[in-house]
Amino acid sequence: MVDSEERIIALIDMDCFFCQVETREHPELKAKPLVVTQFNLVLAVNYEAKALGVTRFISGNKAKEKCPELEVISVPILRGKGDVSKYRAAGQEVIEVLRHHCSIIERASVDEAYLDITSLVEEKIDSVAWSSKEIISKLNHTFVVGYSADDNDEETRNNGVDRWVRESFDDLGDVQARKLAIAGLIVEQFRAEIYEKCKFRCSAGISYNKVLAKLACGLHKPNKQTILPATGVPDLFSSLPINRIRSLGGKIGKEVVESLGCNVMADLLKFSQQDLQKHFDEKTGSKLYNIARGIDHEQVTPRLICKSIGASKNFSIKQAITDLDTLKQWVDSLTDDVCGRLEQDYEENHRRASNLTISYQCHQAGKNISQSRTLPLAGYNPERIASQAFSIISKSIDKPIVALSIAGGKFIDAQNDGSFVNYFKTVQKRSEKISNSGTDENFCPDSPSEDRELEGIGNIYFEENDCEKTDDSKVLINNRVNVKLREIFPDLDNIDPVVVELLPPELQEEARVHLNFRSKLSIMSPENKIKNEEKSKAVKPKSSKSSSSSSSKCEKNQSNIKKFFVKNSSDSSSMIRCCECNQMILNEKYLEHCDYHVAHNLQKDINQSLSSEVSSGKRNRDGGNTPKTNKKKKSIESYFSRDK
Ligand code: DCP
Numbered sequence: 001m002v003d004s005e006e007r008i009i010a011l012i013d014m015d016c017f018f019c020q021v022e023t024r025e026h027p028e029l030k031a032k033p034l035v036v037t038q039f040n041l042v043l044a045v046n047y048e049a050k051a052l053g054v055t056r057f058i059s060g061n062k063a064k065e066k067c068p069e070l071e072v073i074s075v076p077i078l079r080g081k082g083d084v085s086k087y088r089a090a091g092q093e094v095i096e097v098l099r100h101h102c103s104i105i106e107r108a109s110v111d112e113a114y115l116d117i118t119s120l121v122e123e124k125i126d127s128v129a130w131s132s133k134e135i136i137s138k139l140n141h142t143f144v145v146g147y148s149a150d151d152n153d154e155e156t157r158n159n160g161v162d163r164w165v166r167e168s169f170d171d172l173g174d175v176q177a178r179k180l181a182i183a184g185l186i187v188e189q190f191r192a193e194i195y196e197k198c199k200f201r202c203s204a205g206i207s208y209n210k211v212l213a214k215l216a217c218g219l220h221k222p223n224k225q226t227i228l229p230a231t232g233v234p235d236l237f238s239s240l241p242i243n244r245i246r247s248l249g250g251k252i253g254k255e256v257v258e259s260l261g262c263n264v265m266a267d268l269l270k271f272s273q274q275d276l277q278k279h280f281d282e283k284t285g286s287k288l289y290n291i292a293r294g295i296d297h298e299q300v301t302p303r304l305i306c307k308s309i310g311a312s313k314n315f316s317i318k319q320a321i322t323d324l325d326t327l328k329q330w331v332d333s334l335t336d337d338v339c340g341r342l343e344q345d346y347e348e349n350h351r352r353a354s355n356l357t358i359s360y361q362c363h364q365a366g367k368n369i370s371q372s373r374t375l376p377l378a379g380y381n382p383e384r385i386a387s388q389a390f391s392i393i394s395k396s397i398d399k400p401i402v403a404l405s406i407a408g409g410k411f412i413d414a415q416n417d418g419s420f421v422n423y424f425k426t427v428q429k430r431s432e433k434i435s436n437s438g439t440d441e442n443f444c445p446d447s448p449s450e451d452r453e454l455e456g457i458g459n460i461y462f463e464e465n466d467c468e469k470t471d472d473s474k475v476l477i478n479n480r481v482n483v484k485l486r487e488i489f490p491d492l493d494n495i496d497p498v499v500v501e502l503l504p505p506e507l508q509e510e511a512r513v514h515l516n517f518r519s520k521l522s523i524m525s526p527e528n529k530i531k532n533e534e535k536s537k538a539v540k541p542k543s544s545k546s547s548s549s550s551s552s553k554c555e556k557n558q559s560n561i562k563k564f565f566v567k568n569s570s571d572s573s574s575m576i577r578c579c580e581c582n583q584m585i586l587n588e589k590y591l592e593h594c595d596y597h598v599a600h601n602l603q604k605d606i607n608q609s610l611s612s613e614v615s616s617g618k619r620n621r622d623g624g625n626t627p628k629t630n631k632k633k634k635s636i637e638s639y640f641s642r643d644k
Pocket residue numbers: 013014015016017018019043044045110111221222
């Protein structure tokens with residue numbers, strides 16, 4: 001691996017990207033001032049409009065006021081939110097051009113990518129005896145920090161490049177500066193080819209790490225590239241505001257400014273590494289210490305495809321979500337979007353997301369408070385994802401919700417895992433078959449179309465099953481395990497806890513779902529309560545002991561189940577770290593393991609809501625102790641079934 005100080009990194013970023021995509025599609029817009037809006041908010045401004053004072057993140061009307069001749073195009077709207085798929089596809093076209101030349105490309109956003117071009121530079125530098133004159137003539141869109149003025153004056157630019165190249169290639173010149181000059185030639189070629197093939201103009205930054213390449217890219221735009229050599233860093237940092245550095249635009253940058261009193265990057269130089277580590281944490285402290293000196297060890301991770309796939313929606317305070325119906329509609333819509341894209345990604349890139357991140361913002365006391373939760377993702381089932389997201393977000397419905405996001409991430413290789421997406425297709429076909437033949441009517445008489453796979457791919461899936469659903473709760477039942485369980489307990493309503501102890505772990509867990517569910521019902525019904533008391537008197541002493549320590553036993557069993565899923569081998573290549581319990585799980589057991597958490601969490605939620613309802617006396621089915629009203633309150637759980 002190349003030493004981080006020896007690398008040559010470029011960042012290529014498309015100019016006013018959404019505007020260029022629209023102009024390519026509508027050539028009549030060429031050279032006209034143009035903005036692209038989404039719900040009347042300006043997202044992209046072309047350089048003709050920027051020259052007339054139009055800026056981003058203002059309303060389309062306001063932009064039009066500033067520039068009456070402005071052309072305004074809206075991002076297409078799909079299911080009530082912006083559909084950016086055509087811009088994403090256009091960004092991918094650019095990546096396709098680059099990947100013909102470079103194998104280390106990291107796509108960083110819809111319109112930018114980092115390239116590690118160290119080996120390309122080394123090949124090129126040795127390929128011919130370069131003359132300074134030739135290099136200068138080819139760096140015709142290039143600026144060099146420390147040698148070119150900030151304005152775009154062509155003569156100043158050219159003089160600066162001339163001086164820098166001659167200095168770098170004379171006898172005392174620095175090897176790294178020469179490499180950067182050759183990198184400049186390579187990137188000029190890339191940019192020309194992008195224009196030739198895709199008709200998009202772009203800008204680039206070239207330096208020896210990602211942070212500096214990104215910073216350099218923004219210094220001269222559009223259709224320009226900027227080289228940032230090590231000699232240019234101290235001068236640049238002496239006046240560079242902290243938030244201009246990629247990773248210092250947010251919270252940490254704010255803290256550097258507010259609590260350390262730094263205004264420009266050079267102000268950070270007065271702090272020792274220990275000082276910074278003490279103030280922040282060890283990792284952040286040493287990162288800040290390095291960045292202040294122009295050092296960044298982060299590698300370009302070859303990644304042509306995004307790290308996560310998500311769908312999000314922001315709302316103004318006026319439009320904020322305040323009721324469960326609206327929340328459900330939006331959660332369903334975002335979930336459909338994200339699942340469609342995840343499935344497409346699965347087909348195209350043979351990978352699957354193993355994490356689901358559900359984020360949202362509530363407006364409270366004049367501030368937007370962010371909340372986020374990451375769960376294991378066992379499959380791309382929109383109904384299941386929507387119900388998980390809904391159950392999490394709906395807990396905050398007492399505050400206006402101003403942003404929602406659902407994203408799949410932490411992708412893992414799915415080359416040998418055709419069952420993952422196919423599972424749902426199999427389920428669909430299977431349920432059609434079942435409902436046509438009627439063979440499984442006893443199994444789930446109320447909703448054959450909701451039936452789940454009974455055999456097949458070998459993974460255990462805990463799915464929602466309507467035949468076990470009450471007004472108040474949903475019980476997760478795995479049908480495959482359920483079939484086995486029925487062989488042991490023909491009447492699942494009367495499972496003997498003593499026998500449960502003797503079962504293999506996965507059956508124990510499933511049996512417990514039934515036991516819990518029945519015990520919830522028994523809390524509600526005095527008649528059942530008596531029956532159960534009689535039953536528990538009849539069980540052997542061992543059993544009464546086990547029920548007195550049921551919670552610790554249950555924990556023990558759960559930990560057994562966890563152990564069952566966790567491989568104790570040292571072969572970490574086929575293992576994934578679970579985001580929920582942080583344990584390393586064997587790849588082929590991961591889906592199974594995820595389902596364990598999903599079932600466990602939902603079961604916990606159901607139990608919590610039931611016990612709080614019971615203890616606060618809210619329930620009506622309590623033997624008539626609470627007055628019944630005719631008005632049926634819509635419970636959160638009733639939203640779990642999307643077809644209602
Ligand atoms: N974009 C968006 N939402 C944002 C920011 C940007 O949808 N909050 C879209 C519109 C942009 C595209 O992403 O065209 C790329 O964003 P950039 O920040 O790279 O901005 P531009 O490419 O528009 O302009 P520039 O020429 O400054 O790179």
